[in-house]
Amino acid sequence: MKLNISIILFSLILVSCSDKNLVKENIYEMTSVEKLITIPDPTDIQKSKFNENVESEETTTVKEGINFTGFKTKNKLFFKEIIDPLISVKLDTLKKLHPVDAVNELALFVFDIYQQYFGKDFYRWAGDIFDLDDPQPKGSGYKKSFGLDCSGFASTPYELAVHYNLITPEQTPFSSGGFKIFCEANNFTDKDGLSGTSNNFRLDTRDLVLLGREILSVPQGSSINSEQLKMLQAGDLVGRSGHIGILVQINKELFYLESGGWVVPRYGDGNPYKAAEAIEIFARSGDLTIRRCLPSKLK
Numbered sequence: 001m002k003l004n005i006s007i008i009l010f011s012l013i014l015v016s017c018s019d020k021n022l023v024k025e026n027i028y029e030m031t032s033v034e035k036l037i038t039i040p041d042p043t044d045i046q047k048s049k050f051n052e053n054v055e056s057e058e059t060t061t062v063k064e065g066i067n068f069t070g071f072k073t074k075n076k077l078f079f080k081e082i083i084d085p086l087i088s089v090k091l092d093t094l095k096k097l098h099p100v101d102a103v104n105e106l107a108l109f110v111f112d113i114y115q116q117y118f119g120k121d122f123y124r125w126a127g128d129i130f131d132l133d134d135p136q137p138k139g140s141g142y143k144k145s146f147g148l149d150c151s152g153f154a155s156t157p158y159e160l161a162v163h164y165n166l167i168t169p170e171q172t173p174f175s176s177g178g179f180k181i182f183c184e185a186n187n188f189t190d191k192d193g194l195s196g197t198s199n200n201f202r203l204d205t206r207d208l209v210l211l212g213r214e215i216l217s218v219p220q221g222s223s224i225n226s227e228q229l230k231m232l233q234a235g236d237l238v239g240r241s242g243h244i245g246i247l248v249q250i251n252k253e254l255f256y257l258e259s260g261g262w263v264v265p266r267y268g269d270g271n272p273y274k275a276a277e278a279i280e281i282f283a284r285s286g287d288l289t290i291r292r293c294l295p296s297k298l299k
Contacts, residue, residue: 026267026274028250030112033272037090037109039116042082050078052118056145059135063197070135070194073127074145083113087164094166100297102166104234106157107248111257111272114153118146120270123260128152129159132176132202134194140260153259154237154246155203158293172293173211174237176201182211206241212293220287223280229254237291238279245282247275247290256282 042050056071087094087109094102110129114122124147125139133152136142148156158174161167169177180201183190192207193199203211215231218224234249238256245258256278258264262285263278264271273281282288 026277027269027271028253028255028274030115030271033108033112033250035108035112036093036105037086039086039109039113042117046082047117050082050117050146052122052144052146054145055143061135063134063193066195066197068134068137068194070137071143072135073124073131073133073147075127075129075148076131078117078146079129082117083110083160086113087160091164094164097166098297099161099167099171099294100233100235103157103161103294104249106160107235107246107257108250110148110153110156110160111248114146114148114259115270121260121265122147123149124152125149126152127259128202129156130176132200134197134199148259150239150243150245150259150261151203151205151208153257154208154239154244157235157246167294174203174208174293176203178293179203179207179211205239205244208237208244209239209241209289209291212237212291214289215292216290218279218283218288218290220283220285222283224276226276229276232275232290233292233297235292235294238282238288240286240288242286245278248272 060069124141124144126133126136127148158172162175172178173182190198192204236247254275255272263281
């Protein structure tokens with residue numbers, strides 16, 4: 001019996017060590033990522049105003065004759081005071097990039113700046129960059145002023161690209177402006193707000209998994225091979241109804257980013273995780289779709 005227990009304990013240690021090695025091999029330290037848009041260290045005043053502990057005020061909004069009371073995000077304030085000045089400095093350079101590369105730079109920048117101000121896990125239920133979502137009465141971090149949920153983060157690079165005229169709304173249904181155009185053209189109803197009301201065309205996971213075009217489908221419990229990996233590019237969204245993330249390119253290699261979820265927080269310690277390996281982990285819990293709205297970029 002003692003021998004069996006020893007064998008079991010030894011096996012658990014091996015598995016634990018294997019998991020740690022797997023994480024180290026597949027992550028890219030965010031602090032080592034070279035980005036076009038640089039982020040200066042926050043000042044004391046900035047950190048006191050924008051941090052993970054700042055809570056929003058309870059507010060009531062009326063939609064379709066219904067009163068909704070909850071806590072609304074203030075990400076748009078963070079955008080105006082912190083994000084916009086940093087992007088504006090690099091706007092001329094961003095406009096010269098291929099749309100895929102521009103979205104890639106914006107995705108890396110947004111992930112990095114939210115981590116620097118709000119911690120490695122900046123998830124906030126119903127958090128989107130322009131505060132389109134309703135005040136929330138419940139949900140993970142629902143009282144926080146700042147933070148993005150999974151679809152809020154995955155769509156932010158597209159929201160910003162449209163905002164700065166790097167791409168048009170017609171080019172990307174992964175933005176609220178593009179989603180509005182899609183809804184009007186296809187008789188599709190925006191009903192992701194509280195109690196099924198309109199949500200100002202703020203994108204939810206159930207919308208994103210239907211929009212754009214599918215590049216790959218990944219059945220539960222499966223993985224992708226090297227040839228399938230070559231089909232993917234930065235800006236592709238990976239997920240299913242309930243959770244979604246985005247692919248980015250770092251040093252010519254694809255990685256996966258997300259807010260919340262099963263991969264980046266748990267296996268990557270908040271860092272970009274190699275795309276193929278991330279997709280395999282993500283697919284353990286259900287089928288995935290990988291979708292694209294931008295033109296495919298020749299490699």
